[in-house]
Amino acid sequence: MANKRRRAVVLLSGGLDSATALAIARDEGFDCHALSFDYGQRHRVEVQAAQRVAAALGVVAHKIMPLDLGAIGGSALTDLSIAVPEQPTAGIPVTYVPARNTVFLALALGWAEVLAARDIFIGVNALDYSGYPDCRPEFIEAFEQVANLATRAGVDGDACHIRAPLIAMTKAQIIQAGAQRGVDFSMTVSCYQADANGRACAKCDSCRLRAAGFRQAGVADPTPYAVSSSI
């Protein structure tokens, strides 16, 4: 192959959305460099899920960066003293991790600059989501501005792109897009309080959105649920 393949950094959480975003990046022809964080999240089996997904989708590199977001606190996902809600709540839920996507994108930007990658993929979506402010298109656009001012790219004129291919999709559409690309969703973990074997609680916001997505997509739900759960 005469042309050098383009590189992308892909944020990979181990959930269903980022696995699909990675498959999309791969299908666009990028050499994918996956970036995951061990950030003190409750659902650490996510990190193991990210490793399985990265291997299955043939990434060029996978970096798992430790990051002590628990030191900042303020979220049910990093502070074990705050319970994960098992019913829908109004407003921004307590599972929101302050500035999480800003922090993740900032670190992805640093790695992208070192790799001379100009594309950063993030699996956020603004429809079937939990109401987190940093999943909105205007946030992604603003961060792209920052990316182009913060780095050598901004000086050299070779612009960065923050790619959020799922942003306008429903959960069902995301599942269909991933299924078409051969994503094995049984490898992914979405549950905020999965057990040590990766089995989902079937009760949290993330479980409810995921299960409804499979139903609406008409795709069999391969999620392993904890024995006593039903959804």
Added chain:
Amino acid sequence: MANKRRRAVVLLSGGLDSATALAIARDEGFDCHALSFDYGQRHRVEVQAAQRVAAALGVVAHKIMPLDLGAIGGSALTDLSIAVPEQPTAGIPVTYVPARNTVFLALALGWAEVLAARDIFIGVNALDYSGYPDCRPEFIEAFEQVANLATRAGVDGDACHIRAPLIAMTKAQIIQAGAQRGVDFSMTVSCYQADANGRACAKCDSCRLRAAGFRQAGVADPTPYAVSSSI
């Protein structure tokens, strides 16, 4: 005092600039929450300097967060195999740490959200600096946009401010501003390759800018230099 004091998060590196930014924030009446990073930097005595400065300026809290920017690489400050230049260089120097200020501001934003602080201070300046893209006013403005879209503040309408009070100052003006506020600059470390006792090399870009600043400010330079150095 009837009024609740406002809180600010202040990025504190242990260098001269951020110490001055902290003194400015304190003099504006903020309860200052200092945030430093142990990010694999060559000049780790910086972190000890940050602790001294935080204590001397009476912060309410000081968090030192470990952050493995060395895993990303790409900078002489975090990669020991890249030498620190001892002569001025053209363009963005190798001491630039990819996306560093974006990462630092993102983490400060997370902490600010938990604290309900709406002001984040950063000691960047765009005049006597090393040519890093993430020290420019347009970068700060773009990050403020991100801050207001990324967080609850953006939803609640109680805006965040990224405060860069030194951005238009010369190094000499920064030194004067700090000296007027009683900052003890002998506590600060600017050198990119200070020895284990915090003594400066007198050769790197940061040492040269700092020494020239003291000369121009007409303030005695209290910097401890390594025995064989002169500047």
